[in-house]
Amino acid sequence: xxLQILLNGISTGAVYSLIAIGFALVFNxxxxxxxxxxxxxxxxxxxxxxxxxxxxxxxxxxxxxxALSGAIIGLIGEFIGFRRILLNHSAPTYFFVSSITLxxxxxxxxxxxxxxxxxxxxxxxxxxxxxxxxxVVSKENIIILAISAVALIILAFIIQxxxxxxxxxxxxxxxxxAKLMGINSTLIIQVVFAISxxxxxxxxxxxxxxxxxxxxxxxxxxKGFIASVIGGLGSLTGAVIGAMLLGIMEALFLxxxxxxxxxxxSFALMLVFLLVRPQGIAGSNVQEKA
Amino acid sequence: MKLFLYVLTQVCITLVSxxxxxxxTGLTGMFSLGSAxxxxxxxxxxxxxxxxxxxxxxxxxxxxxxxxxxxxxxIGFPIVRLRRDYISLVTLGFGESIAQxxxxxxxxxxxxxxxxxxxxxxNVWFTLISAVIVIAITAFFKTSKFGRQCIAVxxxxxxxxxxxxxxxxxxxxxxxxxxxxxxxxxxxxxFYVGYVGxxxxxxxxxxxxxxxxxxxGVNSLTGSIFGGAFLTFLPQYMQALNKYRYIVYAVLVLIIxxxxxxxxxxxxxxxxxxxxxxxxxxxxxxxxx
Amino acid sequence: xxxYLAMFLAAVCLFxxxxxxxxxxxxxxxxxxxxxxxGTATLGKSVQKGVEDAIADINAxxxxxxxxxxFIEYDTAANVDTAIAAYIKxxxxxEVDFIxxxxxxxxxNGLKAMTASFDVPMITLAVDPACYKDENGNIYSSxxxxxxxxxxxxxxMAEFALQNGxxxxxxxxxxxxxxxxxxxxxxxxxxxxxxxALEEANIIGYNSTETDISTLxxxxxxxxxxxxxxxxxxxxxxxxxxxxxxxxxxxxxxxGLDGAPAFNTQVGADCSNxxxxxxxxxxEEATEKMIEERCAEVGAPNKYFLGYDSMQMAAKIMEEVxxxxxxxxxxxxxxxxxxxxxVISIDPETHMPVDGTPMFMYKYDNTTPVMLQKYPAE
Numbered sequence: 024x025x026l027q028i029l030l031n032g033i034s035t036g037a038v039y040s041l042i043a044i045g046f047a048l049v050f051n052x053x054x055x056x057x058x059x060x061x062x063x064x065x066x067x068x069x070x071x072x073x074x075x076x077x078x079x080x081x082x083x084x085x086x087x088x089x090a091l092s093g094a095i096i097g098l099i100g101e102f103i104g105f106r107r108i109l110l111n112h113s114a115p116t117y118f119f120v121s122s123i124t125l126x127x128x129x130x131x132x133x134x135x136x137x138x139x140x141x142x143x144x145x146x147x148x149x150x151x152x153x154x155x156x157x158x159v160v161s162k163e164n165i166i167i168l169a170i171s172a173v174a175l176i177i178l179a180f181i182i183q184x185x186x187x188x189x190x191x192x193x194x195x196x197x198x199x200x201a202k203l204m205g206i207n208s209t210l211i212i213q214v215v216f217a218i219s220x221x222x223x224x225x226x227x228x229x230x231x232x233x234x235x236x237x238x239x240x241x242x243x244x245x246k247g248f249i250a251s252v253i254g255g256l257g258s259l260t261g262a263v264i265g266a267m268l269l270g271i272m273e274a275l276f277l278x279x280x281x282x283x284x285x286x287x288x289s290f291a292l293m294l295v296f297l298l299v300r301p302q303g304i305a306g307s308n309v310q311e312k313a
Numbered sequence: 314m315k316l317f318l319y320v321l322t323q324v325c326i327t328l329v330s331x332x333x334x335x336x337x338t339g340l341t342g343m344f345s346l347g348s349a350x351x352x353x354x355x356x357x358x359x360x361x362x363x364x365x366x367x368x369x370x371x372x373x374x375x376x377x378x379x380x381x382x383x384x385x386x387x388i389g390f391p392i393v394r395l396r397r398d399y400i401s402l403v404t405l406g407f408g409e410s411i412a413q414x415x416x417x418x419x420x421x422x423x424x425x426x427x428x429x430x431x432x433x434x435x436n437v438w439f440t441l442i443s444a445v446i447v448i449a450i451t452a453f454f455k456t457s458k459f460g461r462q463c464i465a466v467x468x469x470x471x472x473x474x475x476x477x478x479x480x481x482x483x484x485x486x487x488x489x490x491x492x493x494x495x496x497x498x499x500x501x502x503x504f505y506v507g508y509v510g511x512x513x514x515x516x517x518x519x520x521x522x523x524x525x526x527x528x529x530g531v532n533s534l535t536g537s538i539f540g541g542a543f544l545t546f547l548p549q550y551m552q553a554l555n556k557y558r559y560i561v562y563a564v565l566v567l568i569i570x571x572x573x574x575x576x577x578x579x580x581x582x583x584x585x586x587x588x589x590x591x592x593x594x595x596x597x598x599x600x601x602x
Numbered sequence: 603x604x605x606y607l608a609m610f611l612a613a614v615c616l617f618x619x620x621x622x623x624x625x626x627x628x629x630x631x632x633x634x635x636x637x638x639x640x641g642t643a644t645l646g647k648s649v650q651k652g653v654e655d656a657i658a659d660i661n662a663x664x665x666x667x668x669x670x671x672x673f674i675e676y677d678t679a680a681n682v683d684t685a686i687a688a689y690i691k692x693x694x695x696x697e698v699d700f701i702x703x704x705x706x707x708x709x710x711n712g713l714k715a716m717t718a719s720f721d722v723p724m725i726t727l728a729v730d731p732a733c734y735k736d737e738n739g740n741i742y743s744s745x746x747x748x749x750x751x752x753x754x755x756x757x758x759m760a761e762f763a764l765q766n767g768x769x770x771x772x773x774x775x776x777x778x779x780x781x782x783x784x785x786x787x788x789x790x791x792x793x794x795x796x797x798x799a800l801e802e803a804n805i806i807g808y809n810s811t812e813t814d815i816s817t818l819x820x821x822x823x824x825x826x827x828x829x830x831x832x833x834x835x836x837x838x839x840x841x842x843x844x845x846x847x848x849x850x851x852x853x854x855x856x857x858g859l860d861g862a863p864a865f866n867t868q869v870g871a872d873c874s875n876x877x878x879x880x881x882x883x884x885x886e887e888a889t890e891k892m893i894e895e896r897c898a899e900v901g902a903p904n905k906y907f908l909g910y911d912s913m914q915m916a917a918k919i920m921e922e923v924x925x926x927x928x929x930x931x932x933x934x935x936x937x938x939x940x941x942x943x944x945v946i947s948i949d950p951e952t953h954m955p956v957d958g959t960p961m962f963m964y965k966y967d968n969t970t971p972v973m974l975q976k977y978p979a980e
Contacts, residue, residue, distance in 0.1 A: 159848070430737030
């Protein structure tokens with residue numbers, strides 16, 4: 024494996040890890056796969072495009088706008104999609120269906136606004152590239168990697184060291200007991216959705232920069248799912264490791280077997296993980312009732 | 314009239330697969346986002362067998378269904394041993410892989426062009442009869458011992474196992490039945506439309522079916538069938554609303570999930586007894602559920 | 603009794619008169635069946651706008667044979683099932699006289715079997731010759747194409763590239779896009795036939811869902827090719843162009859119809875190494891004027907003109923033979939029409955334009971399109 028492929032893999036993995044984190048956060052707390060996450064990414068990337076980037080305000084405001092829109096969409100989603108189901112104590116399967124529906128709704132709304140035209144973020148960087156030994160890396164990938172790393176470190180700090188982080192961990196461990204201990208679990212769930220949306224917004228914006236903005240951008244959320252399965256559903260560290268691993272593996276498969284087989288190979292990789300180590304790399308903290 | 318017949322055919326084909334989803338999701342509580350891939354397998358295999366191998370259509374149907382059940386067994390092997398969340402992920406990945414495989418095997422499948430020139434030998438009556446038979450079989454299954462085992466597994470796997478139900482076997486059987494039904498729908502589709510496109514069987518289609526089942530009522534076969542028929546009929550007659558189609562879908566389902574989580578029909582099933590009760594004076598009516 | 607009979611007869615007469623006058627004023631109805639939602643909506647909407655503008659122009663000029671032209675829009679949603687349902691609705695419920703269908707091969711392939719049972723003439727813009735034939739190679743009688751086939755276009759691009767001194771080629775195409783795949787072999791065959799170098803290893807197909815283009819395209823650049831042929835849609839093209847720039851590729855990129863503007867603004871950088879083919883000469887006076895006046899909102903101007911021409915051609919024929927479906931198809935199968943995209947002469951053997959319908963090769967000077975050559979050369 025050449026250095027170039029490794030670097031390509033890492034830069035893809037960086038975005039995957041943002042997706043996987045947003046996904047894992049919600050899974051952690053409500054124990055379901057949030058399929059609306061992809062459409063949240065798309066919607067926030069588009070909002071940032073229309074409100075900020077198309078006016079030529081540069082990268083930082085665009086990123087911020089996208090992330091904040093993501094957070095807001097996350098909150099709205101929690102309210103219209105999941106709140107009542109949670110209060111009704113309906114089966115977790117309803118969360119799942121609700122998330123698919125929410126995703127459809129967001130995607131429909133984006134399509135209504137944009138049609139299927141695709142949009143391209145203005146070039147935030149000159150196409151200048153950096154040479155590392157004999158490999159070429161574009162500046163945008165380096166910056167994406169750096170920002171992702173910083174965002175993830177801040178998140179880790181929040182989860183591990185702050186009061187709100189402890190509450191999140193408590194609620195994800197056992198919602199009812201946490202409630203009895205005086206934690207406002209509804210508020211915590213809202214916070215988690217907002218953070219998840221925030222990361223979704225970041226990921227969406229990065230995807231828009233790396234690729235093009237289309238209303239189906241969100242389908243890349245699948246990569247986040249696979250990554251968090253490899254890492255261990257619900258584990259945040261695992262999600263990042265899984266995403267990096269997936270990015271590198273994909274780059275490797277692509278260079279070896281070309282497009283198409285690479286997708287099948289990463290699916291096979293996921294299957295192997297599920298069979299051999301269903302708890303994922305990190306070993307998840309999801310408790311099985313059975 | 315022709316349009317009605319065409320849409321009716323589409324509804325019937327959808328209902329065949331919705332029955333498959335009902336057995337999987339409604340009875341057994343497993344979510345598959347790769348069911349559409351089995352429809353693709355059914356359509357491609359049966360179409361290719363007739364086109365390239367010159368097989369009789371019915372033999373091709375049987376072969377295609379057996380083939381997808383075989384594939385379903387391979388995929389189902391890990392599925393039934395996993396947490397339910399993983400099932401949707403595995404089937405999703407499987408669906409994407411099948412889509413890639415169809416493109417990779419372009420010398421057989423026609424790749425991006427799709428499979429062209431499948432003889433159009435299935436007509437509306439054929440699909441109608443098929444749908445009725447499939448619905449009857451599904452209804453029979455629901456009330457059979459097997460169906461009750463499925464429901465037990467769905468409600469509480471651990472308790473079901475404690476009662477001596479072999480949960481993974483029940484789940485596997487349900488999964489294979491659903492594979493068989495969706496691939497049969499694929500066969501019908503291929504021989505009715507005469508063309509099979511590679512991009513028509515993504516996870517969105519599987520998700521649509523799941524939504525249909527939930528719309529009508531995940532615990533009620535009547536509800537699932539109503540959901541399937543209603544949500545297939547609606548967009549074809551609302552051409553002008555096509556733009557809003559998915560938004561309307563989503564809003565309807567969200568409302569139902571929020572305010573009537575058991576779907577339009579709840580647990581209600583169409584049967585002579587229930588009909589009688591429905592139309593009898595109010596005082597005689599007992600609360601369902 | 604006589605009184606009633608008289609009244610009845612009068613009523614019948616009156617009804618008949620109205621019926622006849624209603625018949626005389628019966629407008630001609632065109633079905634515009636396009637992908638206006640779904641993945642290819644940009645193309646569909648452009649065609650639709652072209653057809654609508656043509657209809658407005660025709661009506662402003664007095665309609666077809668004095669009859670007003672109306673249109674009904676149908677959306678295929680880029681989905682074969684929906685397209686078929688819409689088609690059936692158009693021909694049975696709305697009884698349209700003519701259909702303009704989308705520039706998407708998959709949709710036309712799904713529809714074509716249906717057209718045999720209804721005989722309503724239909725012009726599509728799908729460029730794959732297989733769209734117009736059944737499995738035995740027989741032509742579908744009421745199905746026509748108004749733009750040069752992929753064979754013609756691919757050959758032109760290959761000839762052009764060789765004439766401009768490119769020798770060592772690479773190909774980067776989209777496996778899941780029928781337009782891309784259909785343009786593949788004509789180009790490859792022509793290049794090899796005329797002495798260009800194109801190694802099997804340098805033909806790379808990929809899926810539009812792929813996230814890591816860079817890894818895929820690197821081998822081509824490392825192989826030192828001086829032109830990469832990319833017959834892809836615009837969105838992937840922008841990505842390919844950006845990736846090539848990042849990887850330091852300095853050779854040419856030859857694209858199909860989708861390299862035309864707005865590709866340049868979407869890349870937002872120097873596009874001087876990009877060559878593309880187009881149906882229209884954007885610097886030709888009438889065309890330029892029309893683009894300026896009408897195409898501000900149009901995503902794909904060439905599709906606008908193809909839609910416009912298809913409609914005008916259909917109107918010309920109906921002017922001559924009326925709205926009888928059989929007469930129209932009969933006439934259309936060997937018709938020659940000079941429109942904005944040049945002379946479209948339908949070949950009765952293929953139901954597509956004969957070789958010689960003009961195509962134009964362009965490149966960009968920084969981001970400004972420059973027309974380099976017209977095919978066939980005059």
